[in-house]
Amino acid sequence: MASEKLKTEIRREQIAEAALGVIAMHGIKGLNVARIARRIGLVPSALYRHFRGKDEVLDAVLAMIEQRLLENVDVARREQPSAPERLQLLLRLHIKFIRENQGVLRVIFSEDLFGGKPARKARVYGMIRRYLHKIEEIVREGQAQNVFRSELNPETVSIMFLGLIQPAAILWNMSDGEFDVTRHSEKAWNIFSEMIVRTGR
Numbered sequence: 001m002a003s004e005k006l007k008t009e010i011r012r013e014q015i016a017e018a019a020l021g022v023i024a025m026h027g028i029k030g031l032n033v034a035r036i037a038r039r040i041g042l043v044p045s046a047l048y049r050h051f052r053g054k055d056e057v058l059d060a061v062l063a064m065i066e067q068r069l070l071e072n073v074d075v076a077r078r079e080q081p082s083a084p085e086r087l088q089l090l091l092r093l094h095i096k097f098i099r100e101n102q103g104v105l106r107v108i109f110s111e112d113l114f115g116g117k118p119a120r121k122a123r124v125y126g127m128i129r130r131y132l133h134k135i136e137e138i139v140r141e142g143q144a145q146n147v148f149r150s151e152l153n154p155e156t157v158s159i160m161f162l163g164l165i166q167p168a169a170i171l172w173n174m175s176d177g178e179f180d181v182t183r184h185s186e187k188a189w190n191i192f193s194e195m196i197v198r199t200g201r
Helices: 002-026 033-040 054-079 083-100 103-108 118-144 154-163 166-174 181-196
Strands: none
Touching: 002 033, 002 054, 002 103, 033 054, 054 083, 054 103, 054 118, 083 103, 083 118, 083 166, 083 181, 103 166, 118 154, 154 166, 154 181, 166 181
16 A cells, blocks of 8 residues: 555656656646646546646646755755855856756746635745745754854845846746756855855854
8 A cells, every 4th residue: 555655646746856857848838638648658547646737736836846945955964064055066056956946937937827826826826935944944044053144134035046046046037947047046146145244263
């Protein structure tokens, strides 16, 4: 029974990943069961054993995106001992995630995702807020360690941190990869860290 449940969870994740790949190529309007099935070598009817339709697949995609973002926070905490290094690694992991999953941007910024679905819009808002809250926690830890400037508002810093990523990621997406989002994020981090790290550290 446990083995069957694991197989189901793995298949659902495969379907969500395939859906994200379809969205990267065709957008949300171009997402359909046939394209998802073709991408992972299944017959379309097999997908209905795991999802009732496109809306449930999109919900699974959102859950997967949130899971990956929060996993990146866990990795940054595990691999780096201090708050500045954690934030810098988190920035790199976020950029890597976007570069490897171009569909993420097409999901988060698409009106097609929210059209007539206020509950889904609220879900995405909550997802982003939870991610920002994790970043706030790292900022507060840095202030407690006397590494980050104590007068800074952690919520504002977390939003500014996200601002290092989103505009550059949009430019990268719109230019079909011509804009170097990785190089930009490294330069932006240098400026950002000078603003938040206490002088004389």
